[in-house]
Amino acid sequence: MTVFIVWLIAFAVVLLLALKAWEGALGNLAKRWLPAQLQGDPAQDRWVFSIALAVLGATFIVNPISMLLTLILLAVLTWIGMRLAGWAMRRAKLH
Numbered sequence: 001m002t003v004f005i006v007w008l009i010a011f012a013v014v015l016l017l018a019l020k021a022w023e024g025a026l027g028n029l030a031k032r033w034l035p036a037q038l039q040g041d042p043a044q045d046r047w048v049f050s051i052a053l054a055v056l057g058a059t060f061i062v063n064p065i066s067m068l069l070t071l072i073l074l075a076v077l078t079w080i081g082m083r084l085a086g087w088a089m090r091r092a093k094l095h
Contacts, residue, residue, distance in 0.1 A: 007062045014057035018050035 018026060030049055031039065039045065060067045 003062055007058050010058035010061040011054045015050055015054035018053045019046065022046045022050065 021027075026049070027046065030045060034045075056067075
């Protein structure tokens with residue numbers, strides 16, 4: 001129960017900070033990273049990205065080791081995928 005309370009508090013704090021930062025750097029960063037097809041209504045984007053960042057931030061605060069291991073695993077899988085895609089593109093004859 002204590003972990004849940006800490007997670008809720010961390011979620012609320014990160015959510016408020018993300019919502020405040022949306023008009024500044026965070027919103028501009030999202031606009032630069034997202035392609036035009038994925039950009040929707042800015043008011044909805046603000047809430048979706050802020051909630052997603054709050055969930056990730058709160059989970060990272062409560063359980064950092066699992067999050068780090070997950071990030072390392074995702075990085076390794078992405079690296080392997082990129083290497084396999086590069087190998088496949090070199091093997092494919094694109095005339």
